[in-house]
Amino acid sequence: MRIRIFRWKAVGPLLLLFIVLAVLVFLFAEPVARQTTEEVSTELLGTEVDVGRLDLIPRTASVDLGALQVADPFEPRRNLLEADRIVLKLNPEALTEKKLVVERFALQGMRFGTARKRPARPVSGRGFAPQALKAVRDWGRQFDVPLLQLTPIDTLRQLVLNPGQLVTVQAAQALLARTDSTRQALEQGFKAVDVTGTVDSARALADRLAATDVRSLGLDGTRQAVQSVQQTLKRLDAAKQQVTGLERNVTQGVKLLGTGAQGLDEARQKDYAFARSLLKLPSFSAPDIGNALFGKVSVDRFQQALYWAELARHYMPPGLLPREDPGPKRLRASGTTVRFPKARTWPAFLLQVGQVDFSIAEGLLKGDYAATVQGLTSAPALYGKPMIVSARRNAPGSAIAGIDVGAVVDHRASTLRDSVAARLRGVKLPSFELPGLPFRLSPGTGAANLMFALRGDQLRGHWSIGSNDVAWALDTARGSRNDLEQLVWRVLSGLKQLDVSADVRGPVKSPTLSVRSNLDQAVAGRLKAVVGEEVAKAEALARAKVDSIVSDRVAPVKQQIAAVQADATKRVTAERQRLDQVQADLQKQLERLTSGAVPGIKLPKIKL
Numbered sequence: 020m021r022i023r024i025f026r027w028k029a030v031g032p033l034l035l036l037f038i039v040l041a042v043l044v045f046l047f048a049e050p051v052a053r054q055t056t057e058e059v060s061t062e063l064l065g066t067e068v069d070v071g072r073l074d075l076i077p078r079t080a081s082v083d084l085g086a087l088q089v090a091d092p093f094e095p096r097r098n099l100l101e102a103d104r105i106v107l108k109l110n111p112e113a114l115t116e117k118k119l120v121v122e123r124f125a126l127q128g129m130r131f132g133t134a135r136k137r138p139a140r141p142v143s144g145r146g147f148a149p150q151a152l153k154a155v156r157d158w159g160r161q162f163d164v165p166l167l168q169l170t171p172i173d174t175l176r177q178l179v180l181n182p183g184q185l186v187t188v189q190a191a192q193a194l195l196a197r198t199d200s201t202r203q204a205l206e207q208g209f210k211a212v213d214v215t216g217t218v219d220s221a222r223a224l225a226d227r228l229a230a231t232d233v234r235s236l237g238l239d240g241t242r243q244a245v246q247s248v249q250q251t252l253k254r255l256d257a258a259k260q261q262v263t264g265l266e267r268n269v270t271q272g273v274k275l276l277g278t279g280a281q282g283l284d285e286a287r288q289k290d291y292a293f294a295r296s297l298l299k300l301p302s303f304s305a306p307d308i309g310n311a312l313f314g315k316v317s318v319d320r321f322q323q324a325l326y327w328a329e330l331a332r333h334y335m336p337p338g339l340l341p342r343e344d345p346g347p348k349r350l351r352a353s354g355t356t357v358r359f360p361k362a363r364t365w366p367a368f369l370l371q372v373g374q375v376d377f378s379i380a381e382g383l384l385k386g387d388y389a390a391t392v393q394g395l396t397s398a399p400a401l402y403g404k405p406m407i408v409s410a411r412r413n414a415p416g417s418a419i420a421g422i423d424v425g426a427v428v429d430h431r432a433s434t435l436r437d438s439v440a441a442r443l444r445g446v447k448l449p450s451f452e453l454p455g456l457p458f459r460l461s462p463g464t465g466a467a468n469l470m471f472a473l474r475g476d477q478l479r480g481h482w483s484i485g486s487n488d489v490a491w492a493l494d495t496a497r498g499s500r501n502d503l504e505q506l507v508w509r510v511l512s513g514l515k516q517l518d519v520s521a522d523v524r525g526p527v528k529s530p531t532l533s534v535r536s537n538l539d540q541a542v543a544g545r546l547k548a549v550v551g552e553e554v555a556k557a558e559a560l561a562r563a564k565v566d567s568i569v570s571d572r573v574a575p576v577k578q579q580i581a582a583v584q585a586d587a588t589k590r591v592t593a594e595r596q597r598l599d600q601v602q603a604d605l606q607k608q609l610e611r612l613t614s615g616a617v618p619g620i621k622l623p624k625i626k627l
Contacts, residue, residue, distance in 0.1 A: 049073055049074060049075055052073055052075060052082075053070050053072070053073035056068075056070055056073060056084075057069060057070050060089075061142060062142070062144070062146050062148065063148060063330075063334065064089065064092070064148060064330070065092050065142050065146070065147075065148025065149055065151065065152050065326075065330070066089065066090045066091065066092035066099070066139060066142060066148075067088075067089075067090040067095075067139035067140050067142065068087075068088070068089050068090070069086070069087070069088040069090075070084055070085075070086070070087055071085050071086025071087070071088075072084065072085035072086055073085075079108065080108065080109045080110070080111045080114065081106060081107060081108050081109065082106070082107045082109065083104070083105075083106050084102075084104065084105040084106075084107070085103065085104050085105075086103065087100070087101065087102045087105055088100075088101050088135070089101070090135065090139030091132075091139075092142075092152055092326065093319070093322075093323055093326075095135070095138040095139040095140075095141070096134065096135055096138050096139075097132060097133070097134060097135060098130075098131075098132070098133045098134070098135055099131070099132075100129065100130075100131060101128075101129070101130045101131075101133045102126055102127070102128055102129045102130070103127050103128025103129075104125075104126070104127040104128060105124060105125070105126050105127075106124060106125045107121050107123075107124045108121065108122045108123045108124065109121060109122065110122050110365075112365075113365045113369075116364075116365060118365045118366065118367050118368070118369075119367070119368045119369075120365055120366075120368075120369045120370075120371070121369065121370040121371065121373070122371055122372070123371075123372055123373065123374070124370065124373045124374075125374070126373075126390075132449075147330075147333050148330060151326060151329045151330060151333070152326060154329075155322045155325050155326045155329065156322070158322060158325065158527075159318045159319070159321075159322040161529070162314065162318050162532050180294060180297075180564055180565065180568060182568050182572075184293070185286075185290045185293070185565065185568060185569060186286040186289045186290055186293070187283055187286040187287045187289075187290050187565075187569045187572070187573065188568065188569065188572050189286075190279070190282060190283055190286045191283060191569075191572045191573050191576050192572075193279075194276070194279040194280070194282075194283065194576050194580075195575075195576050195579065197275075197276065197279060198276060198576065198579050198580055198583060201272045201273075201275075201276060201583060202583050204268070204272065205265075205268065205269060205272065205583070205587050208265045208268060209265065209590060209594075211261075214258055214261075214262065214594045214597065214598065217254055217255060217258045217598075218255075218258075218597045218598060218601050220251065220254075221251045221254070221255055221601045221602070221605055222601050222604075224247060224248065224251055224605065224608075225601060225604040225605050225608055228244060228248070228608040228611075228612070229604075229608060231244075241612055244612055245609065245612050245613065248605050248608060248609045248612065249609070251605060252602065252605055252606070252609070255598055255601065255602045255605070256602075258598055259595070259598050259599075259602075262591060262594050262595055262598065265591060266591045266595075269587040269588065269591055272583075272587075273580075273583065273584045273587065273588075276580045276583065276584070277580070279580075280576070280577055280580055283573050283576070283577075287565065287566075287569055287573075290565045290569065291561060291562055291565055294561035294562070294564055294565050295557075295558060295561045297561075308538070308539045308542050308543050309519075309534040309535050309536050309538075309539040310532070310533075310534045311454065312453055312454075312534075312536060312538060312539075312542075313519050313521065313534050313536055314454075314521075314532065314534050315454050316451050317482055317519075317521035317523075317532065317534055318532065320469065320482045320521075321471070321480050321482065321521075321523050324439065324469070324471040324480065325471075325473075325478075325527075328437045328471070328473050331428050331430075331437060332430065332435055332437070334397060335396065335397060335398075335399050335406070335428065335430045336398075336399075336430065337399060337400060337430045337431060337432055337433055337435060364401065365401075366396045366397050366398035366401045366402060367397045367398065368395075368396060368397040369394075369395070369396040369397070369398075369402060370392060370394075370395035370396070371393070371394070372391070372392075372393055373390075373391065373392035373393070373395070374389075374390070374391050389410070389411050389412070390408075390409065390410035390411075390424075391407070391408070391409050391410075392406070392407075392408050393406065393407045393408075394406040394407060399428075399429075399430040399431050400430075400431055403431065404431075405427055405428060405429035405430075405431065405436075406426075406427070406428040406429075406430075407425075407426070407427055408424070408425065408426040408427075408428075408439075409424065409425050409426075410422060410423075410424040410425075411423055411424075421442075421443070421444040421445060422441075422442075422443055422444075422446075423440075423441070423442040423443075424439070424440070424441045424442075425439070425440050425441075426438065426439040426440075427439075434474070434475050435473065435474075435475065436472075436473070436474055437472065437473040438470075438471065438472040438473070439469070439470070439471050439472075440469070440470045440471075441467075441468065441469045441470075442466075442467075442468050443466060443467045443468070444466050445464060445465075445466070446464065446465070446466070446467060447463070447464050448462035448463065448464070448465050448467060448484055448486060449462075450462065452494070456504070456507070457493060457494035457504065458491060458492070458493065458494065458507075458508065458511060459491070459492040459493075459494060460489065460490075460491060460517075461489070461490040461491070461492065462484060462486040462488075462489055462517055463486050463488035463489060463490060464486065464488055465484060465485050465486025465487070465488070465517070466484070466485050466486070467482075467483070467484045467485075468481070468482070468483045468484075469481070469482050470482075473527070476526055476527050476528070477525070477526060477527075478523060478524060478525060478526070478527045478530050479523070479524045480522065480523045480524070481520070481521070481522050482520070482521045483518075483519060483520040483521070484517065484518075484519050485517065485518045485519075486516070486517045487515065487516050488515065489514060489515050489516065489517045491508075491511055491512045493508070507542055510541055510542055511538065511542070514537075514538065514541065516537065517536070517537065517538070518536060518537045519534070519535070519536040519537075520534070520535050520536070521533070521534045521535075
């Protein structure tokens, strides 16, 4: 009997199946991988990511990406990053564990801030990145960046104020209610003490003993009288302790009311500023002018840095805690996937070393570039080292003379430490509009610096730009300019040098912002010289209008507070005096009783 090793009739269909699978992989693997890369990157970064080409190289476990575009999440018509080609060398062993470990990557044709052919699609959904972008935008709105008001001054027009809009009126009404509550609480306290009943009974006992001859009481009667006096003295002592506690309540309540009265004066200052804002008067304060001119653009720079820091903190968590992700979509109960990290194993994602070295021989961007990324991972505790990013470029005479960028992201411990420092020299600075004014500033070629650091929840940032080739442009679409705008235009258009610095520091939820520039004093001085007198008249009008409304509501409240204080203090003093007087009388009768009970022997006083 002939033994057949192969079933040739089955080998044919099986071989055909393998050929079909190979063709499908060849035709569809790369398009599917490219689409998946775009979708995952867009979801992770919170902005549209486009990949023009993706080639898989299984023989060397490499991926070749081309025409990469990453849109700016804060400006959809601009690319944050654009690259002609990116080559990634993956770790085959980690791939078998469904983990992405990039051993090396190379980048060519990198560009920043390029214009997009079409605006980027907004990223929606409940992912972390869209929520973080919304939270960062809300964070930027908390800064009170005033507009520079340059409307014509008219001190003769009536200033209409609604009393309900004034903070002082609202505070006075609340304080009046507190005053009534304090008065009622004190009245209940006096009733609870019941000093009158205790004093009356003690007075009656003292008067009865004063009219009694001690010798006629006898030994037993004297003993009973002494016990009655001692018990009454104890009740008086308890009443005095209650009065002392009531006195403390009076002092505390009156102190709180006094603090509220001081708050009325502080609230009036806010109402002065509110009334002044309705008149739209120009500010002569140099810090106010600095905030008005450059506050918005400064906040924009800081909130962009905060956005990327928040993404890093989310995708690079400290420790080895389990992480939850939505499970695969099913018709019912998709569930949740929980990943438990293990020590001494590959992270889910790791870029060990990434180096970018290339040169541009001609054009505006000519020069030598060098950038390095080390330790970009989804599990810093497994990697054991902080992520370090550095980039440098030195090309005097080109559009960008020098770039120095350094960043450290240390998420190994529970206290996260993130910092970035960027220094650009000889770079063409982007132009921007001055908020509230029909002017546009083009800084030209200059220098820019950014320092941003997060230590736990403490934020510290510094941003500055400087240029000696400033150009100014008018917004002709806004029509004619008034006198004040023309005055400021004459001041600004004559300045060719620009120095702006902004600092933000404090807790992430409530930091403070300060902005300074060389334009502050120049604009403030000219405004004060030209319209200072008119502004002073308008400010006096605003203060008088506020005082006329507020005084009628504040004065009665302060009078009631003073009346409550005086009445409560008077009653406490009177009750204490009554208790002291009747106690002294009873003590005197007690001494008379004890000295008369045993003639010639003086008994010691009984202290309660």
